[in-house]
Amino acid sequence: MAAFLELNNVSKAFGEGANRVEVLKNINLKIEESEFVAIVGFTGSGKTTLISLIAGLIEPDEGEILLNGKPIKGPGPDRGVVFQNYSLLPWLSVQGNVELAVKKVFPQLNKEEREEHIRKYISMVNLSSALQKRPKVLSGGMRQRVSVARALAMDPQILLLDEPLSALDALTRGSLQVEIERIWSDSKKTVMLITNDVDEGILLADRVIPLTPGPRATLEQVFNIGFSRPRDKALINADPNFKKERNAILSYLHKVGKQRSDQETLNIQLPDLKPQLVNRKLPF
Amino acid sequence: MDSKFIKTIKWLGLGFLEPLINLFQGKETDKNVRLVLRQIIAPVLSVFIFLGVCNFGASYLYNIEKERKIEKTRADQGGAAAEEMERCIDSGEASCKPNSLPSPGDVKEGAKALWADHKKISESKKAFKNKTAKINAQRKASGLEPIKYTGRPSFVDQIKTSLKTVFAGFLLAAFLAIPAGIVLGLSETLRSSLNWIIQILKPVSPVVWLLLVSMVIKTVLANSDSDKSFIISFISVGFCSMWATLVNTTMGVSSVDKDFLNVSKVLRLGVFSNVFKVILPASIPMIFTGLRITLSVSWMVLIAIELLAQSPGLGSFVWEEFQNGASNSNAKIIVAMFVIGFIGFMLDRIMMIIQKLVSFDNN
Numbered sequence: 001m002a003a004f005l006e007l008n009n010v011s012k013a014f015g016e017g018a019n020r021v022e023v024l025k026n027i028n029l030k031i032e033e034s035e036f037v038a039i040v041g042f043t044g045s046g047k048t049t050l051i052s053l054i055a056g057l058i059e060p061d062e063g064e065i066l067l068n069g070k071p072i073k074g075p076g077p078d079r080g081v082v083f084q085n086y087s088l089l090p091w092l093s094v095q096g097n098v099e100l101a102v103k104k105v106f107p108q109l110n111k112e113e114r115e116e117h118i119r120k121y122i123s124m125v126n127l128s129s130a131l132q133k134r135p136k137v138l139s140g141g142m143r144q145r146v147s148v149a150r151a152l153a154m155d156p157q158i159l160l161l162d163e164p165l166s167a168l169d170a171l172t173r174g175s176l177q178v179e180i181e182r183i184w185s186d187s188k189k190t191v192m193l194i195t196n197d198v199d200e201g202i203l204l205a206d207r208v209i210p211l212t213p214g215p216r217a218t219l220e221q222v223f224n225i226g227f228s229r230p231r232d233k234a235l236i237n238a239d240p241n242f243k244k245e246r247n248a249i250l251s252y253l254h255k256v257g258k259q260r261s262d263q264e265t266l267n268i269q270l271p272d273l274k275p276q277l278v279n280r281k282l283p284f
Numbered sequence: 285m286d287s288k289f290i291k292t293i294k295w296l297g298l299g300f301l302e303p304l305i306n307l308f309q310g311k312e313t314d315k316n317v318r319l320v321l322r323q324i325i326a327p328v329l330s331v332f333i334f335l336g337v338c339n340f341g342a343s344y345l346y347n348i349e350k351e352r353k354i355e356k357t358r359a360d361q362g363g364a365a366a367e368e369m370e371r372c373i374d375s376g377e378a379s380c381k382p383n384s385l386p387s388p389g390d391v392k393e394g395a396k397a398l399w400a401d402h403k404k405i406s407e408s409k410k411a412f413k414n415k416t417a418k419i420n421a422q423r424k425a426s427g428l429e430p431i432k433y434t435g436r437p438s439f440v441d442q443i444k445t446s447l448k449t450v451f452a453g454f455l456l457a458a459f460l461a462i463p464a465g466i467v468l469g470l471s472e473t474l475r476s477s478l479n480w481i482i483q484i485l486k487p488v489s490p491v492v493w494l495l496l497v498s499m500v501i502k503t504v505l506a507n508s509d510s511d512k513s514f515i516i517s518f519i520s521v522g523f524c525s526m527w528a529t530l531v532n533t534t535m536g537v538s539s540v541d542k543d544f545l546n547v548s549k550v551l552r553l554g555v556f557s558n559v560f561k562v563i564l565p566a567s568i569p570m571i572f573t574g575l576r577i578t579l580s581v582s583w584m585v586l587i588a589i590e591l592l593a594q595s596p597g598l599g600s601f602v603w604e605e606f607q608n609g610a611s612n613s614n615a616k617i618i619v620a621m622f623v624i625g626f627i628g629f630m631l632d633r634i635m636m637i638i639q640k641l642v643s644f645d646n647n
Contacts, residue, residue, distance in 0.1 A: 057546060075549045087543040091565040091644035100561060104551050134644075154551075 003030035004190055005054070005158055010063035012049055023049045025216035027063070029209070031158075031192060036184055038193045038201030039219070040249065041211030042257065047194045048084070050211070051162045054192065055081045067157065077105045080151030084163040086143040088135040088150075095131045098122060098150045105154045121153040122146075124183060141172035145179070152183065158190040166196060174233065177203055185230060198249050202227075203236060208249060212256045220256075223249055295640065297633055300324060335388045342387035349382035378611040386615040391622075394615025402438035409433050437596060439616075443623065446586060446597035449514060450631075453521025453582045458575060461526040465533025465571070466559065475534065486527045490585035494520040494592055513595035517586070520593070524585045528577035536570025537563055565644060572639040579635050583628045598624055 010027040013020055023046040031037050041047050052058045054065060056075035065072050067079070088097050098118045102109070109117060122128055125145035135143050144164055151159055161180075165173045181204055184191050195201055201208040208223045225245060227236055236242050290302055303319035306312065350373055358366035372380040386394065412433045420430040437445070468475045497520045505512055540563050548562045590599025602620050605613040 055550060057549060074552075076552055077550070079550075081546075081550050083543065083546065085543060087547050089544060089547065089562065089565070091568075100553075100557075101551050104553060104557070136644075 004033040004035075004068065005029070005031040005192070006066040006069075007054075008064050008066070010053060010060045010065060012046075012053060012058065012060050022216045024053075025218050027217075027219055029219055031190060033190055034188045035207070036191045036193070036205045038195055038205035038208045039211050040195055040198050040201045040208055040253070041217065042213050042253070043196060045211050045213050046215075046217040047196075047211055048162055051081070051160050051192070051194050054158075055079055055160055077101070077154045078157045079160055080154050080156030080158070081160045082144070082147045082151050082162065082164045084166060086135070086140075086147045088143055088146055090135050093132050093134055094122065094127060094138070094146050094149075097135070097146055098153050101150050101154045118153060121149045124152065124186070125149045125179065139172075140168050141176055144168065144176065148180070148183070152187065152189075156189070158192060159184075161191065161193045161195075163194055163196065165200065173197075173200075178233065180204060181229075181231060198246055198253075201225075202242060202245050202249070203231060203233060208245075210249060210253050210256075213253075213260050221252060295637075297636060300327075339387050339389075342385045342390070345384040346382060346387070349384040353380075353382050381611045383609070383611075383614065386612075386618055390612065390615040391618045394612050395619045397612055398439040398616060398619060402440045405435065405438040405441070408435060439601065439620075442596060442598050442601045443627070445595075446590065446599070447627070449518045449590070449595065449597055450521060450579075450582050450586050452514075452518035453525065453586070454579050456519065456522030457526035457529060457578050457582065460522065461529035461574070461578070462533055462571060465530045465574075466537050466564070468530070468534040469537025469567070470559070470563070472538075475538070482527070482530065486531070488524075490520065490524045490588050491592060493523045494589050497523065498593070513593050517589045517593040517595040517597075520589050521582045521586050524589075525578040525582035528581060529571065529574035532574025532577070533567065533571045536567030536574075540566040568643045569639070572635070572643060576632060576635045576639065579631050580628060583624075583631055587624060 007027050007029040010024060011022065012024045013022040015021050027050065029037075039047060039050065049058070053060055054072070056072050056079070072079075089100070092100065095115075095118055098121060099114065102114055102118055106114070106117065119128065119131070122131060125148055127142060127145050127149065130138060130142060130146075135146065138146070144167075148161075148164070164180075165176055168176065177200060180191075180193075184204075193201065193204060198208070202225055205225055208225055209219050210221065210223075211217050211219060223245060227239070227241070290305060293299065293301055293305075300323040303316040304324060307316040307320055353373070354366050354370050357369040369380060373382065412435075416431050423430055468478065494516065498516045501512060501516050501519070505515065544562050544566050548558050553561065586597070587599040587602065589595070590597040591603045594600065598620055602617055605616045605620070
């Protein structure tokens with residue numbers, strides 16, 4: 001049986017001619033239903049490009065992306081995206097932001113059912129008290145929760161999280177990690193998390209897949225994370241297996257990073273120039 | 285309570301009063317005294333200095349004009365007449381006053397005269413209304429037009445007419461420019477195809493617009509007995525001032541934050557919701573900046589257009605006073621100048637407050 005989400009030899013490049021940069025090259029990925037997969041990688045390795053491809057915001061140059069065996073065509077509400085910078089509409093309240101999504105995905109609901117639905121998801125992210133507030137008065141963590149609630153309220157088949165916690169401070173990040181795991185185990189949605197934090201990946205995911213540094217980033221090795229659920233951050237942090245996994249992933253990332261930078265080092269002959277004083281009058 | 289009051293004051297754009305209020309409450313005396321000096325005393329002082337400079341300039345020009353008038357009388361009619369003239373001028377008689385830049389005192393007198401004139405005219409209007417009330421009721425019953433007051437409009441009536449014209453022009457500009465701007469902002473093809481025309485029409489002078497509009501209106505409304513000069517002037521005002529809104533709306537709509545567009549794309553919003561739920565709210569600040577410029581431009585060109593279109597209003601008032609050449613005409617022109625400036629300032633303030641009410645980013 002085909003996997004739930006399948007990427008076959010996906011490549012994406014930006015630019016033309018000499019400026020052409022191949023960001024992603026031959027990405028192969030299979031995600032099963034209800035699985036939590038984390039993609040970790042350095043900044044600039046093409047993580048956001050990968051999620052934009054799956055979200056349908058951009059199209060791959062080569063290869064195909066299949067969701068439930070069908071190739072994806074453009075963006076759609078079957079894939080809920082949580083963007084790195086929250087992307088809430090500042091002129092709408094928390095409820096309004098979620099409502100925009102709910103109205104579109106569930107047009108058959110009447111007003112009460114819709115409000116009920118919205119309230120359910122907002123309380124799922126513990127924001128019931130901020131229902132009527134504008135995003136501007138919320139903290140970063142609260143905004144990101146609204147964004148998660150909006151994505152969940154669409155009842156998508158897969159949740160795509162694009163570095164959702166990277167703009168938050170460490171303490172908020174920790175508490176949101178716990179919430180993301182809880183939400184995932186409650187809703188049993190398929191989740192693909194993009195992160196630059198290896199610990200976060202290990203804490204949350206069933207599988208951690210490092211993205212090799214770009215350009216021509218690709219997915220090579222898969223690390224299966226076997227900790228039992230629900231996971232407790234403190235217990236896992238103390239677990240020797242956690243350190244082992246983390247060291248394995250980090251040393252792998254550094255190894256491929258070093259290989260890449262050795263290959264990429266350019267030997268440019270610098271011209272032999274000396275600075276020269278130009279004797280001219282300034283206009284003023 | 286107090287902080288709410290101060291917030292309201294700030295919101296109305298009267299933030300400079302804040303240190304004065306704090307001072308009255310005895311808060312941070314040293315700091316607030318300094319702030320009052322800078323934000324209230326200094327501007328008031330500069331107004332006085334401005335008036336002083338005007339007064340000096342006016343009396344300087346007055347003396348030159350006076351000398352010339354006496355010399356001219358001496359050359360034309362001899363020494364005795366010249367002395368008579370000098371005496372007449374010094375006595376302040378209106379008939380032999382030299383015609384030069386009015387001093388602040390003259391302007392004050394001019395303002396008083398205008399106000400008295402307004403009082404007089406409104407009274408005669410009232411009397412007319414009382415007198416014709418009965419006849420008009422009869423005429424109305426038999427389906428005839430009521431008799432209207434046809435006397436000379438007062439200065440305040442002129443202001444009202446001008447405001448009416450400017451609002452009509454502004455609304456026309458908004459109704460044309462905002463929808464057009466949205467369409468142009470959404471479609472790059474349309475934007476580039478109309479770019480040349482817009483770039484060429486944008487800098488055209490108000491006078492030319494007026495002539496163009498009157499060419500069209502003359503034909504279109506040839507047999508209508510509507511107020512042609514009003515229609516011509518408000519349409520010209522609209523055409524002159526709509527460009528700022530058009531360009532700003534186009535810019536605002538075409539440069540909506542990519543994140544917002546991504547949200548719209550991911551949610552697969554339809555064209556209608558995309559425009560009304562995402563693109564328009566996101567470009568409201570830009571649109572309102574355009575509308576503010578449009579309103580101030582329409583107030584500015586209005587005066588010139590009224591002057592040329594023979595349409596009643598402040599512009600024609602200024603022109604008539606200039607042609608009139610009575611002893612206090614110049615003073616009245618200066619009064620009109622300040623009234624025009626003050627109204628323009630108030631209009632801008634009102635737009636600013638509306639902008640704060642409707643836009644998401646600065647309240």
